[in-house]
Amino acid sequence: MAEGDSCWVVVLVGGVVGFIVVVVLNHFWPLLFKGKGGTVPKGSFGWPLLGETFSFLKPHSSNSVGAFLHDHCSRYGKVFKSHLFFSPTVVSCDPELNYFILQSEGKLFECSYPKPIHGILGKVSMLVAVGDTHKRLRNAALSLVTITKSKPEFLHDIEDIAIQILDSWKNKPQVIFCEEARKFTFNVIVKQVLGLTPQEPETSEILEDFLTFMRGLISLPLYIPGTPYARAVQARSRISSTVKAIVEKRRAGRRNNNNDDDDDDDNSKKNSDFLEILLSVDTLSEDEKVSFVLDSLLGGYETTSLLMCMVVHFLSHSPAALQQLKVINEALRYGNVVKFVHRKALKDVKYKGYLIPSGWKVLPVFTAVHLDSSLHANATQFHPWRWESQDPTCKKFTPFGGGSRCCPGSDLAKVEVAFFLHHLVQNFRWKTEGEDQPIAYPYVEFQRGLVLNVDPCSETTM
Numbered sequence: 001m002a003e004g005d006s007c008w009v010v011v012l013v014g015g016v017v018g019f020i021v022v023v024v025l026n027h028f029w030p031l032l033f034k035g036k037g038g039t040v041p042k043g044s045f046g047w048p049l050l051g052e053t054f055s056f057l058k059p060h061s062s063n064s065v066g067a068f069l070h071d072h073c074s075r076y077g078k079v080f081k082s083h084l085f086f087s088p089t090v091v092s093c094d095p096e097l098n099y100f101i102l103q104s105e106g107k108l109f110e111c112s113y114p115k116p117i118h119g120i121l122g123k124v125s126m127l128v129a130v131g132d133t134h135k136r137l138r139n140a141a142l143s144l145v146t147i148t149k150s151k152p153e154f155l156h157d158i159e160d161i162a163i164q165i166l167d168s169w170k171n172k173p174q175v176i177f178c179e180e181a182r183k184f185t186f187n188v189i190v191k192q193v194l195g196l197t198p199q200e201p202e203t204s205e206i207l208e209d210f211l212t213f214m215r216g217l218i219s220l221p222l223y224i225p226g227t228p229y230a231r232a233v234q235a236r237s238r239i240s241s242t243v244k245a246i247v248e249k250r251r252a253g254r255r256n257n258n259n260d261d262d263d264d265d266d267n268s269k270k271n272s273d274f275l276e277i278l279l280s281v282d283t284l285s286e287d288e289k290v291s292f293v294l295d296s297l298l299g300g301y302e303t304t305s306l307l308m309c310m311v312v313h314f315l316s317h318s319p320a321a322l323q324q325l326k327v328i329n330e331a332l333r334y335g336n337v338v339k340f341v342h343r344k345a346l347k348d349v350k351y352k353g354y355l356i357p358s359g360w361k362v363l364p365v366f367t368a369v370h371l372d373s374s375l376h377a378n379a380t381q382f383h384p385w386r387w388e389s390q391d392p393t394c395k396k397f398t399p400f401g402g403g404s405r406c407c408p409g410s411d412l413a414k415v416e417v418a419f420f421l422h423h424l425v426q427n428f429r430w431k432t433e434g435e436d437q438p439i440a441y442p443y444v445e446f447q448r449g450l451v452l453n454v455d456p457c458s459e460t461t462m
């Protein structure tokens with residue numbers, strides 16, 4: 001080998017070794033952190049760069065905590081340190097600390113979802129926005145939800161959509177329930193937010209783009225044409241254009257209405273949706289309004305349909321509970337639609353002898369609290385009757401999060417599920433085909449889509 005060539009080899013090898021040393025040091029450096037007035041919780045950092053992320057995300061049944069949390073909690077306690085999502089992290093399975101984290105939003109902790117999610121949702125999404133932007137978007141969401149809930153049309157719409165779907169089952173011996181549940185929650189949310197019925201062409205256009213958008217949320221953030229991530233970013237921009245066109249059409253309709261007062265009856269009925277109210281909100285920019293519509297679709301679609309699937313799945317295994325219909329809270333506790341939320345510490349935080357260093361990621365894990373047998377008797381059993389004596393607003397039950405980012409759609413979700421369930425129970429008997437457990441990936445999924453053998457009741461009430 002010539003002398004010049006060997007020099008290059010030395011430089012190259014030196015560079016690679018240097019890079020590896022920097023990655024390893026950067027990964028383990030936070031372990032040397034010695035804060036004043038407390039100890040960083042015990043734990044392990046796993047592999048350089050990836051840390052313990054893969055073990056943390058390893059799929060498990062959503063009504064169990066999974067091997068990672070089980071092992072770490074037995075080894076280190078309910079609060080431990082780890083290295084997840086490329087960041088030093090404190091994981092909390094402790095109800096008191098979770099409550100403290102959620103209540104201290106914006107002061108000691110802040111919502112902090114992984115960067116790829118920001119790329120797809122956009123900067124002004126309520127799910128990722130912080131500070132004043134978040135406050136403005138959230139105020140709009142709360143007033144919209146309050147107004148919607150008080151409208152009788154809201155309940156009629158839900159009922160009509162539930163009946164349409166159940167009607168379509170009449171001649172089918174079998175349905176894939178997850179698909180039916182998604183159809184239901186999508187049609188409800190699109191009707192509430194944009195005033196669109198399932199028959200309108202924009203509804204299926206938005207659904208198609210929306211599914212691509214959802215697939216991108218759980219993909220590698222590679223913006224290379226053809227990857228799920230790139231397709232999701234493009235789908236988001238197409239949904240934005242569709243929503244903007246609907247907004248424009250609605251504005252034009254409003255202007256015509258103002259010029260023509262005679263046919264208000266018909267129009268006021270058609271225009272009593274989220275969008276109509278959103279148009280008159282002057283605290284949000286055009287982009288924020290579009291983003292707001294997307295957030296509502298995103299928040300209101302998958303989570304609520306999953307809750308429906310959980311309810312139907314657990315009821316199939318617990319026929320006695322069918323008579324009670326006290327199952328929605330229990331399905332939320334036992335099924336765990338949302339396993340954990342993402343936060344980061346804004347400063348060094350001392351809590352009960354622990355020290356959470358500034359800048360570290362903090363993950364309050366709801367599943368661990370919901371399935372903790374020191375907090376819930378027979379925690380690993382589906383037992384809806386517990387809710388006859390237990391207060392659902394307690395710190396040990398947080399399916400919708402808490403504090404200033406608590407889910408604004410929780411009541412809508414429960415009403416939707418209750419209405420659908422009411423009609424389902426009145427009109428059908430069902431059995432699940434084979435074993436299909438809800439699996440936390442951590443986004444929960446029924447692998448086979450929850451296949452149901454359905455049988456219409458002899459006296460139907462639809």
Ligand code: HEM
Nearest residue numbers: 126299300303304307337338341399400401405407409413
């Ligand atoms: C079973 C159904 C649902 C579950 C389990 C659920 C769960 C949650 C949770 C845990 C959060 C807190 C996220 C965090 O703290 O980082 C949240 C936030 C949110 N949810 Fe829901 N949700 C459901 C239904 C809905 C519905 C029906 C809507 C809309 C109509 C909705 C819209 C939102 C929005 C916009 C946020 C962000 C709030 C904020 O950051 O201030 N969700 N949801």
